[in-house]
Amino acid sequence: MTATETSTLGRPDVARLHLLGRAELAHDHSGESGLVRFLPERRFRLLAYLAVRGEWVSRDELATFFWPDRTQDAARSNLRKLLQEARALALPQLEADRDSVRWTVSTDVAEYRAALGRGDTDAALALYRGQALPGLEGGESEAFNTWLTVLRRRLHAAWRDAALAQLPHRGPAATLALAQRLLDDDPLDEDAMVAALDAHGEIGDSRGAADAFRRYAERLIEELGVEPSARVRLAATRRATLATPQALAAEAPLTALTFIGREGDLRELEALLANPDCRALTVIGPGGMGKSRLAKQVARELAANYIDGVTWIALDDLTDTAQVAPRIAVELALALDPAKDPIASIAGQLASRQLLLVLDNCEHLPCLSALLDPLIGAAPRLQLLATSRSRIGIRDEWLLPLQGLALPSPNSASHDSAAAMQMFVAHARAADPRFDAEANAPHIARLVRAVGGLPLAILLAASWVRLLPMAELANDVTQSLDVLESADEGEERAEHRSMRATFEQSWRLLAPAEQRALAALSVFAGGFSRSAALAVAGAPVVLLSSLVDKSLLQVDMADDAASRFHLHPLLRHFARSKMRAVDEWHDLMSRHTRYFARWLAETEQALRGPEQPKALAELEQKLPDCHAAWGYAVEQRDAQFIECATLALMYYYEARGRRTDGIALLSAAERALDAADEAAAGALAMLARALSTLRYFNGEMALTIDTATRGIALARRAGASPALKGCLLNLGLAHYQRGQLDQARTCCEEALALARADRDLPGLGALVNSLAMVEQETGDRAAAEAHYREGLRIFRELQNARGTVTALNNLGLMLLDGKRVGEALPLYEEGLRLCAQHGIEVMRGNCLFGLGGARLALGQLPAARDLTQQALVAAQASGEPYVAVEAQMQLARIALAANDATQALRLAHQALGLAARLENLPVLLDTVHCIAECRVQAGDARGAVTLWLFLVAHPQSSDADRLRVRPFIDNAALSGADRAWAQEQAQRVDLSGLADALEQERDATG
Secondary structure: HHHHHHHHOOOOOEEEOOOOOOOOOEEEEOOOOEEEOOOOOOHHHHHHHHHHHOOEEHHHHHHHHHHHOOOOHHHHHHHHHHHHHOOOOOOEEEEOOOEEEEOOEEEEEHHHHHHHHOOOOOHHHHHHOOOOOOOOOOOOOOOHHHHHHHOOOOOHHHHHHHHHHHHHHHHHHHHHHHHHHHHHOOOOHHHHHHHHHHHHHHOOOOOHHHHHHHHHHHHHHHHOOOOHHHHHHHOOOOOOOOOOOOOOOOOOOOOOOHOOHHHHHHHHHHHHHHHHOOOOOEEEEOOOOHHHHHOOOOOHHHHOOOOOOOOEEEEOOOOOOOHHHHHHHOOOOOOOOOOOHHHHHHHHOOOOOOOOOEEEEOOOOOOOHHHHHHHHHHOEEEEEEEEEEEOOOOOOOOOEOOOOOOOOOOOOOOOOOOOHHHHHHHHHHOOOOOOOOOHHHHHHHHHHHHHHOOOHHHHHHOOHHHHHHHHHHHHHHHHHOOOOOOOOOOOOOHHHHHHHHHHHHHOOOOHHHHHHHHHHHHHHOOEEEEEHHHHOOOOOHHHHHHHHOOOEEEEEOOOOOOOEEOOOHHHHHHHHHHOOHHHHHHHHHHHHHHHHHHHHHHHHHHHOOOOHHHHHHHHHHHHHHHHHOOOOOHHHOOOHHHHHHHHHHHHHHHHHHHHHHOOOHHHHHHHHHHOHHHHHHHHHHHHHHHHHHHHHHHEEEOHHHHHHHHHHHHHHHHOOHHHHHHHHHHHHHHHHHHOHHHHHHHHHHHHHHHHHHOHHHHHHHHHHHHHHHHHHHHHHHHHHHHHHHHHHHHHHOOOHHHHHHHHHHHHHHHHHOOHHHEEEEHHHHHHHHHHHHHHHHHHHHHHHHHHHHHHHHHOOOHHHHHHHHHHHHHHHHHHHHHHHHHHHHHHHHHHOOOOOOOHHHHHHHHHHHHHHHOOHHHHHHHHHHHHHHHHHOOOOOOOOOOOHHHHHHOOOOOOOHHHHHHHHHOOOOOHHHHHHHHHHHHHHHOHHHHHHHHHHHHHHHH
16 A cells, blocks of 8 residues: 555554564554555654654654754744645644644554563564664754664664573574574674574584584675684584682782782683683783783693693794694604604504693684694593683683782772882882882873783883982873883793783784774773674674684673673773874764764663663763764864763763763853854853852852853854753742742743743743742742742652652752751651662762751751761762751751751851852851851850841842741840840941951951
8 A cells, every 4th residue: 555545544543553673553444444555755754753652742843853954933833834745644642732733553562672672572572573763864954864773772782682591592493494584684793603503403404503603704705804702613623611610819929020910810810720620721811911921830830740840832933823833843852753644643642641731822723723632532541731822722621710910999099009109119119129109109100000900010110210200100001002112022921021922913913804993992982782883893703702802802791781891901002003094083083973973862761760870880881982982072072072072071970960071061062162153052051050050060150141041142143952941940940049039930930931932841840849938038938839849859850869859859958948957857767768769879868968958857866967968968979068067057046956056166167168159149148047046056246247237238138037036036035235246246247357357267266
């Protein structure tokens, strides 16, 4: 049926939209079934987008989405015409009002996601019939194409993950069928190939396994120029991988400089060799890791355990595998029989010997396993120990991967806090006995982190301390490999005199595809997933596996998350130097930036919902690459990236209490963009929204007002509603904190109207809370409570834990102020539970403060003091200046309740000191009131009344504040002369002068 035929269908009674494998609407109308196929037309793209969203979408969003290059009026006009075309199809449940559109038709995508969510993998696999919305890509909307690409990637990744998770739980035949489906999708899928080979083995189909492996290997070599990984080869031969025993703790530390931090590795190596099942053991790791030194040491220590001793055989100077057998014969003083194969001749002579044969530096000799396997098989008492940068592939090969030395923790200040620092200090003092390790500890820590604990790099860097200051040396190492070389010939191999030479040797052993992949992967600043490696660097998982096998990539396997790969920091420096041209690097950085722009835009929603803790942890993990992408975008003045990424980074820095760091990052972008450039207006508006948010929470009210005001103008110019709402909210909050309530109400009400028009629930929740604060301050407690409860309902509905805690805290404060302690207590207890459950550290101090206030109101002073002190510590740790001031004042009031006026006055003065650093007039005035309360109890009623009269007369005091302090003034036991004196003093000083006088008084009294 063509698109034009659908107009006669009428409205279907039952309909289901298929989006996976083929886009078509199946319906049943009046007992007759029909089909509407989705064609590559804009109306069908609109319908597909609405169906997947399944919620109200604003007309402005749709207009911008499909016609980004048109004016808003023209785009909305086009949208109206397109909706008329869509309505001509007589589709069920397509709804539209003046501002928004939605289509709530049943879709297989929604069913697929629901099946995955409830763990029904079989149902999900059955629903995934192929790529989503085939044929609908193209057209003029780049935004739609980007959205479609992301949707397809997500659905496909979820299908693959579900299929892989299901493989171990199926019988051999079903496993083979599912694995084949994965291989049809990606013929080089290593996980699927291993599962297929295992399934062939379980059903006894050796021919099928051999054919599958051959096709896979041929395609791998043809397309990428690499051979199958060791994992695939093992599966093909149906050999079980032996588990490495757990590392044994070192019983006695070794004193030799070479083995600092390697005591555990040495003991583990000895334990592995003591196992009779371990016939061939390879110590693997990148160049410079200390593999040869470790093998030499264990050879010395274990020589007595072998009747025929230990023989060390260096292979680094050999150029052909055929040279290995003669070298072994020479080292063992064996005569080779010219009539026999050399290995057969050697094996015959070793058949009865108990010997440890150590083969050093094996990685450059291809097919070495074909030579060593028959040797091990024919000499049952022979044991092999090898060192290599990659696995050799010997039958039943055991592996001991060697990693860098332990690094110091971020907060460590001692030179002996980690093995990497200990090794540097030991070698530095060997070079210069006067080297001051304690004074240079921070620079040493920075250096050893920069080299990733690589022993050779540490040794080479330490030799320079006699010539370079430690700070300069650390800077040089972080920027270049050139300082990591030595002119000392010594007795080590030539490549061990320079890190660059060490890496060059590994580089030469790589296939061209592996070299290209390694160079491209250097674009990542931190760890990366297999999907990121493919999308950014064009490196498929088979190349990643090959680089892991060669110790050039490290991989972290996690049970609950996808594997993440890492490049050693020095290797990253080296690999970046291998990029062929500047243009190639910029192309790579552009892909990297686009990838993280999409990821940050997708993550933004999770940062505002129930998945916030998980999203924050994932963003923390990817922060180095987000920073790298941000830096490149700022350098290129990429306004589109900056606009996409800003909010996610703002949420991260605010949630982590790192507002100053976030302000510095965002300000750099603001300076880079041209305010006169219309294309940059949206990005600048979004930056203003984020910066004003961070500055508000940082207590910088003047900067908040300036930034938000600038952002409002930019947002109006760009038609950027989200930025406009955020800036209006922040401007309103800043006015509120300065006691400018009319301005605060105006801003909040305008933003609230926009949020209601946009159906922006998260925005509504924040705005009704803000408006409630203004209403509470003006004395309309009923309206304030209604708004607080509306905000709480919205945030609970959204499962937004952070917003829920904020609403609980604000409502609790108002209830406490109204003496409704019993209602406030459970709100704070719930908030504290949510903070612990979701890791919301920035709100923990608020909840503890509220609980402390409730306990104070109930007269439970020890509990109130303990909770409030916890609130103060939490607020200082998470960078919450307002909560710190409030907690300090509450401690003063607790001391008053305990009749300790001296302590109360001291604590109140400390609160004033904290408040004076903030641009928050209501908080500063509140500390003055607190000091006045303390003065009364300390016997200085005249001084207290002076302060209260000042508060009553201050133009920024609210009516509620004046009503609060008036009874204190009326009840003060003062003579008429004292009252007159107090009145005169109150009129003679301004707030800044009063604050200075009070601080001087605090300093004078200690």
